[in-house]
Amino acid sequence: MIQSISHDEAQALLAIEALGALTGADRDALLAHVEVCAVCSAQLVQLRDTAAALAESLPAVPLNPDRSAAMRSRLLARAASDLTGRRGDDGGRLPNEPPVKAPTSPVKPLSGEPVRAIGRSPASRGGWLAAAAAVLLAAGILSVLRSTRRDAAVARNELTAVRAQQLRAATEVALRDSLIEQLTGATVRIVDLTGSGPNAPMGWVFWDQNEKWTLLVHDLPALAADRTYQLWLTTGGQRTLSAGTFGTDHRGHAVFRATLSLPRDSLVSASVTLEPAGGAARPSGPIALASK
Amino acid sequence: MSASDEQALGVLYDRWAPLVHSLVLHLLEDAGEAEDVVEETFWQAWRQVSRYDPSRGAVSTWLVTIARSRALDRARSRRRMKEEPLTQLRESDAASVSRVSSASDPHQDAEAADRRAAVLKALCALPAEQREALQLAYFSGLSQTEIADRTGQPLGTVKTRTRLALEKMRVQLTMLREETA
Numbered sequence: 001m002i003q004s005i006s007h008d009e010a011q012a013l014l015a016i017e018a019l020g021a022l023t024g025a026d027r028d029a030l031l032a033h034v035e036v037c038a039v040c041s042a043q044l045v046q047l048r049d050t051a052a053a054l055a056e057s058l059p060a061v062p063l064n065p066d067r068s069a070a071m072r073s074r075l076l077a078r079a080a081s082d083l084t085g086r087r088g089d090d091g092g093r094l095p096n097e098p099p100v101k102a103p104t105s106p107v108k109p110l111s112g113e114p115v116r117a118i119g120r121s122p123a124s125r126g127g128w129l130a131a132a133a134a135v136l137l138a139a140g141i142l143s144v145l146r147s148t149r150r151d152a153a154v155a156r157n158e159l160t161a162v163r164a165q166q167l168r169a170a171t172e173v174a175l176r177d178s179l180i181e182q183l184t185g186a187t188v189r190i191v192d193l194t195g196s197g198p199n200a201p202m203g204w205v206f207w208d209q210n211e212k213w214t215l216l217v218h219d220l221p222a223l224a225a226d227r228t229y230q231l232w233l234t235t236g237g238q239r240t241l242s243a244g245t246f247g248t249d250h251r252g253h254a255v256f257r258a259t260l261s262l263p264r265d266s267l268v269s270a271s272v273t274l275e276p277a278g279g280a281a282r283p284s285g286p287i288a289l290a291s292k
Numbered sequence: 293m294s295a296s297d298e299q300a301l302g303v304l305y306d307r308w309a310p311l312v313h314s315l316v317l318h319l320l321e322d323a324g325e326a327e328d329v330v331e332e333t334f335w336q337a338w339r340q341v342s343r344y345d346p347s348r349g350a351v352s353t354w355l356v357t358i359a360r361s362r363a364l365d366r367a368r369s370r371r372r373m374k375e376e377p378l379t380q381l382r383e384s385d386a387a388s389v390s391r392v393s394s395a396s397d398p399h400q401d402a403e404a405a406d407r408r409a410a411v412l413k414a415l416c417a418l419p420a421e422q423r424e425a426l427q428l429a430y431f432s433g434l435s436q437t438e439i440a441d442r443t444g445q446p447l448g449t450v451k452t453r454t455r456l457a458l459e460k461m462r463v464q465l466t467m468l469r470e471e472t473a
């Protein structure tokens with residue numbers, strides 16, 4: 001029987017739990033409350049991150065490079081044999097995933113290109129897409145991007161692997177979906193978008209170099225009811241095409257997918273503008289996000 | 293199965309092993325044991341990746357939590373836990389950390405130094421007794437009761453100090469990171 005505690009009692013225990021110092025019935029009671037209280041749950045996440053940041057206050061002591069390399073090889077070799085021989089003894093099973101296929105559909109000509117599908121809001125895409133976005137936005141990807149943006153090659157390699165791992169960690173469903181291919185495939189091109197304003201909104205366009213587009217945005221300002229965000233893609237011929245309109249959740253996050261054929265390597269820039277509801281024929285409103 | 297799964301483990305290792313190592317070495321004060329715990333930590337992360345829930349914190353939090361818990365278990369079983377809190381922090385520590393370098397990737401080095409400076413600055417901003425409560429809990433793995441015994445303070449005082457300390461840290465770090473973002 002787990003003892004029930006009030007919100008105020010829980011508040012007093014959150015920091016102690018985040019520091020790993022809560023035990024016994026107090027801990028059981030707190031965790032039971034956190035399960036049903038969104039406020040405490042969100043605070044506990046932040047306090048755990050804060051507690052873990054204490055580790056960063058310590059002087060950095062490098063591992064011996066040779067022994068570290070040996071340890072890394074050992075871990076990867078064990079992981080590889082674990083994948084082939086895994087019996088799932090502790091819930092650590094990795095989901096099986098189909099092999100990633102290269103895009104096979106032919107590149108369609110640019111002339112007369114129809115916008116064949118317009119993206120939807122995260123909610124209507126189903127929970128897994130929102131979950132995948134939450135991973136990308138919450139699980140260190142922002143700091144990875146910020147810290148490695150200066151080196152596109154490094155960012156690319158690191159992100160591909162980290163994204164794959166974190167998507168895998170987030171949801172097994174995502175693995176079976178084409179999303180993972182669309183974000184991590186070998187030909188995927190990533191365009192960084194940045195915006196001004198107090199929230200410093202950010203976004204990324206992932207293009208499979210064929211017809212699949214995925215946009216992730218973070219910290220966009222809330223929309224008025226009669227306004228929408230619209231994604232624009234500019235090609236080498238300086239044509240600017242609409243990839244569709246989208247809204248955000250209450251935190252300004254959105255995942256938006258569209259299908260729009262462009263010839264490989266034809267993308268010059270991308271932007272997001274604020275437009276009247278329903279979208280505009282060409283960019284007319286203020287720029288919310290733009291590539292460099 | 294492609295090689296990308298192990299490769300992803302390698303990426304996590306490259307990115308976070310320096311931090312994990314610095315922490316467990318501090319907790320264990322034994323180079324060999326620290327290396328063992330680093331390896332165990334990444335192995336456990338690999339085995340339990342499907343349990344990782346991003347809504348419950350960052351990847352680094354997850355890895356650091358695994359590492360700390362394993363290191364403290366070892367330290368407890370050896371009964372030679374560190375008794376004293378961290379050496380006194382000074383403002384000059386925060387200023388000097390940009391010279392500290394561990395990882396081979398210079399961008400990662402710079403980021404780690406920035407983050408360390410921010411955390412030290414936030415720690416230095418706490419009243420000494422709050423900082424001590426925080427450090428005894430986190431780095432020595434002491435329960436609130438043990439900290440009360442150790443410091444001769446009432447349990448309620450210890451709990452209040454610990455709570456205030458971590459909440460102030462959270463606010464400070466958020467502000468510092470927004471400044472530098």
Ligand SMILES: [Zn+2]
Pocket residue numbers: 006007008010011033037038039040041
């Ligand atoms: Zn609550």
